[in-house]
Amino acid sequence: MLNSLPYKTKQFFWLAIKLSIVIGCGYFVYQKLVENDNFHFSDFYQNLIKNNVFSLKNSVILLFFTFFNWILEITKWKNLASSVQKISFYEATKQSLASLTTSLITPNRIGEYGAKALYFKKQHRKQIVGLNLVGNFYQMLITLIFGVIGFGFFYYNNDVTINFRRVMRILLLGLFLISAFFFGAKHFKYRGYSTEKARKFIDRIQFSLNVKTAFLSLFRYLVFSHQFYFLLLLFNVEISYFDAITAITSVYFIASIVPMLSLFDVVLKGTVAIWVFTYFDIPPITILSITTLMWIFNFVIPAIIGSYFVLIFKPVANK
Template sequence: MIYTLPYKTKQFFFVLIKISTVVAAFYFIHQKLTNNNVLEFYTFIGFLNKNGIFSLKTIIFLAVLTGFNWFFEILKWQKLVSPTKKITLKNASEQSLGALTASLLTPNRIGEYGAKAIYYTKDFRKCILLINLLSNLLQMGVTTILGVIGFSFFVSKYHIALAYPKLFQFILIIAFSTALVIFILRKTKLSIKGFSLEKMKTFILKYPKKLIAIGFCLSLLRYLIFSFQFYYLLTIFGIHISYLHAMSIITSMYLLASIIPSIFVFDVLIKGSVAVYLFSFVGVNAFTVLCIVTLMWIFNFVFPSILGSYFVLNFKFPEDDL
């Protein structure tokens, strides 16, 4: 129906959507920081000031790590999308940061798929959706591989008592459910956004292996950067723990947090809860852990979202949508 509206009406409508998206994102960020029952805002700020977080050296170093984190994400998007359409690093920045802002309120950042796709004309959008899926799978692959390794070390070091009979039952249920889903998908022609799951599989298998390898390496670099950023914050708050020891906990945290569905803006609470539990084994108090998780969220998602809001407000639809 929207395509039948007059040009000026459509322009007004899309401007309203862009402004609403940015306002909503800023509102939820503000609410999450100031109306947090778990971490009172002024206590949080006072604690940061006490530990020297606001020193110029510390802020610059944390900002540099954030910059590299998002640079590699932007570079990864530019590389992965290149077989479909060549874009500049500036275009990739607009799409990555703009999509971050637009997807801030959606469960598990699902809105990112549509946000990136609308930067392209209709004939490219299905392919862009699949490329974004591939990009997220590569990042999830790194999180899973390092998470499983880290969690294995964590469990062996702290001799966590696992209920093996219940764990075995859980694994059997998951395996049976997965096998059932695969069987149903093979017997039906289920499609998502106009393309079948078989086409999705074919697309990924036929995608240039060199670009997949590059995407995986860039995902790994991102992971090493933001996990080191977490470790650096531990040292700033006076937590004396070896890097490898800390990494076994940090990788476990990201693995466990990544498999819990969430609205993205509440991701900080989920990571916070998991982190508080895991770091309790090394005697780190809950308040310190929550401060670190919140800072990670601010530097890696809030600040980039603020930059992304500029791109959202200046977004222009492709010509075929006008």
């Protein structure tokens, strides 16, 4: 449809989309930080000042965690995308940060898939979407593995009350839906594409690439989970390393299995973290401050940089 539009019209169309993404992202970030009835910015600010969180030393360490986190994510994407079309580290950076900005206002960051695909020619876009899915799958797999182990220790060592009947109903429903998808989707086709083609695409991915992606996902998980732990130390929380790690992995595990608009990720993780850390008698304002800082450092700051790449984005010519 876009190919039939005059050149100037297409330029205006893309400019409108890019500005809408950037303005929308900025507005929702402002809403979450300043005009949030459940989160008082003045209390958050006072808590930061009280604990001297933004001293030069602390700021450098926190930014280092963020930098290393995104270096690993960008490297992971560069390796995956280069299996289809060789791209530089700078190109991978543009695609990763611009897609983050775009995805913040979409459920479960689904906008990331389309945003990255637009950087490639039409004939490569389905492969790019598939590779992005592979990268996110490994990140989710690492989160689930560590989360199940961490939550197991958390449950065993604390007097946690869980409605197992409700949990079993949810698990059985999930198992039924997954089974229905895999058995039913085998015969499902859409415009000539079937799950058989998707399986063949996954089989074509080199074993070495899968291993690299898994390890980069693991290292990235270790980086942001220890950034959380470092913030616990900055806020003078009295908790052992073992208890902290089991609580942190439990928070990410629970939050990861709840579908939610990415912009409200801070609300979800804050709510889950408050519940988990109440078992260690940690004040809710401290946990909210930490989850908000994690969101700012790992989503808001990269999204601001990504806004620039969104604004300078030029559609790829499909020739």
